[in-house]
Amino acid sequence: MRVLVSVFALVLLVTSGRYGYHRDELYFLAAGRRLAWGYPDQPPLVPLLARVMSAVDPDALWVLRLPSVVAAAVVVVCAGAMAGALGGGRGARVLAGGAVASAALVQGVGHLLTTTVFDLAVWSLVCLLVLKLLRAPEGASPMVVVSSAPVDRETTWTGDPRWWLLIGVLVGVGLLNKVLLIAPVAVLVVALLLTGQRKVFTTKYFPCAVGIAVVTALPYLWWQARNGWPQWELSRAIAGGSSGTSDSPIMFVLLQFGLFGPLLVPLWVYGLWRLWHSRYRAFPLTYAVLFVLFLVTGGKAYYLGGMYPVLLAAGSVGLAGWLGRAGKRWLAAASVIALNAVMSASLFLPVLPIEAIPSSPVLAVNYDAGETIGWSRYVEQIAATRPPGASILTANYGEAGAIEHFGHEYGLPTPYSGHNAYWWWGPPPDSITVVLTVGIDRERLTGLCASIEPRGALDNGLGIDNDEQGEPLFLCRNPIRPWSQVWPELRTLG
Template identity: 65%
Template sequence: MPKVVGRPLCVVAVLFAALLTAFAPRYGYHRDELYFLASGRHPDWGYPDQPPLTPLLARAMSAIDADSLLLLRLPSVLAATFVVVAAGLMARELGGGRGAQVLASVAVASAAMVMGIGHLLSTASFDMAAWALVCLLVLVLLRGAEGGAERLGQRARADGCAGGGVPAAPNGCSGVGRWWLGVGLVVGIGLQNKALLIFPVVALTLALVLVGPRKIFGTKYFPMAVGLAFVIWLPYLLWQWCNGWPQWEMSRAIAGGSSGTSDSPVMFMLSQFGLMGPLLLPLWAFGLWRLWRDPRRRAFPVAYAVLFAVFLVSGGKAYYLGGMYPILLAAGAVPVAARLGDRRARWAAVGSVIAVNAIVSAVLFLPVLPVAALRDSPVLAINYDAGETIGWPQFVHRIAEVRATLGPDTAILTDNYGEAGAIERFGGEYGLPTPHSGHNSYWWWGPPSDTASAVIVVGLDRDHLTGYFAEVQPAGYIDNGLGIDNDEQGQPLFICRKPRAPMSEMWPAAKHLT
């Protein structure tokens, strides 16, 4: 087994983390980050659209410095940096030496999706980190199984684990099987971040059962790992059960295209070529083929194929499959590095391709361009999330202008959680009240007061509002002043009075999950 080249991997990790850190404070909060901060102020064992881990991290970072965007994003920077290091370690587990480990880590560091999720506080960054660690641990388990039952049995008998001619269980007495407990711990914590992790876990497990090596399960630590993961995940499952399983309802809405990042089946397939960057396609495709050719590790490409089919048919988002690519890139890096050998010219050519991939990924998925240049660039068309980090202070200022013309008992109702979260974050300086919304968790946090003299409504159309209020007065539109086309730009504002029923009675109809 090749040695871990710690120093080069550390250099790559430090440079990658420094890049993300340097751009972390630019532009502004993403709508999801504002929502995580709001959710963190309502701690619970679960939410309709996510487990509690990421809101808990947002609360912890905010408690240290409520105004630091860099600090809020630091956990994601660390998670994405871990994925970069894990890619190098996976290459080592696949037999790669110094060149393969560095190539794998640099390739992953240049990937569009890895940069994108590392820049923002998101459940996706921790989901990819958890899946990368699971893949790494499973590779360790597979390496232990490769020793053969005879060698493992001899070692077990020498340690007194087996005797009387009874063969030892593979992995169990040798100690390799104990890594299953690490898998169980990581899966349990990962499921407290994003329930989506259950799909790759189940897919890889089924793939190992179908194509082997099945002896990897021949240890008492496997069922213990399953139990450990379930126990850690259980509080969130109980919350979902007690609240009518809203996660299922939200999943159906996403499959129907309700989310801003929902993909059609065609776009789901095409986006796979761009998640890591188009220039990395040959490397991860080669890795997929190499893993398929290796019977000991064939479960990984089988799991990839299963997940691809499941997410395609179920209407999943393109990035749901993103966690599979680090191991594919690592698998491709091993034979490529071996073929490059000591030929510096070839290494320079490969390095140039990865450098171009990194530059393009950074320009598209990090806040590199000045805000003023975004409107005329292709960034917003490719990276939906970039637009959702711009204009929130202006948005709240516009709400405050309308609120200043009304009485102190005026309530605020928004169409989505990003708008409500922005008012909570920036509304204090204007004395704005706590906003309300029917979107996701905000619906659980309750309606506006029945005693409100007026309700400022943003983002909902007039025809919809006339069903709930007898008086609906237009109050202008949202304008970020930058010409940036995002979900809030041009949204209407209304001042609503004379509700047709108490707000508390009409609130059930306001619920919507996406």
């Protein structure tokens, strides 16, 4: 297992310096320069990590992404540990860890500094600790699969209730990373109650865990309350399709078969069945409820990704038992996982030369790959277009973050934007009369400036169709109204 995790982490590290920064990473760096207990679209954890890693080396992309590599490795380790907690031996643990390491979602988010990878790590740890809380009595099988008989709900669990304290810490820290964590936590609690496992809550450590989680997340919740709960407004915007990774209901369903790779679908479906017919029925019930919840509320497909490690762990325990000592069967299983890993890496890790991307299926499958290409070239164009003394106003946080990160070598000023946290950071001074706009349509500028002069369009020079390719540049002169008056109209959450 150690070799597996080491190889997985090494692959992520070796590939982390290829292509370039993702738009979200540039935004996290910008937010890290303005540390706060909260932002309109996220809690403070990842901006803080970006600030810390930037202090180590501001120009090393692999350093910035190192926390994500560690978090992704934690997910792999947890998968193996969950297989062990479900009664699996060494083979089952390696199968589960290998399956999760080969997954498209885990590789993709482990390659970038993103909230998703820490969400996966925290939820995997929570699932593992809940399995430890539900530890069966000595001599009882952790995974008793039954055919049609009802599951025994009167089982006495012997797990150490002090695990609740660590769960409380994890949930609190997880909420400082992504408030969405509250959904699976709440659903799992209800699922445990509905499946007759109420005794696990009859300990003083459970309310202590709730208190720890609330107190840890309280500064962020206080920031949201003081600023009108913009996170809820953002959630509605995402549900309405404002994000580049938003999914339609049909795509939400179909993508569940691709998040961890199509070759692993039989394994996690088998794990789902095994858990449903075992003492751990709360986990498949949680999966089903979250599936429906995210589907009807417009959630993204990867919101459900945290449930698959435990499903794969349960499936791996059963598969390892069937494989037995047959070397050919183990070789076949290992080959399937290896093939899944190669397929995932070819699409979700930067292994292809950039020049080959336009003619490959990468961008059609992996939206985020395109968002890691061209930022330094775009900033170079912006610098060449900007007249001396002009301020810069961008349409989104990716453009603004890129200018902040790469613009110092061209002497570019700190940009302004109405997008997400940049709007909170304020408008240009009312004394500014000349502004170079990036990515803002001319129609929107007609009510802002008396003179609008086209200055070309962004071009990454690689023929890669990402969100910034072809976006317009305009020189906006003589604002019709002071920027402080216009600013509320430029506010955008999404």
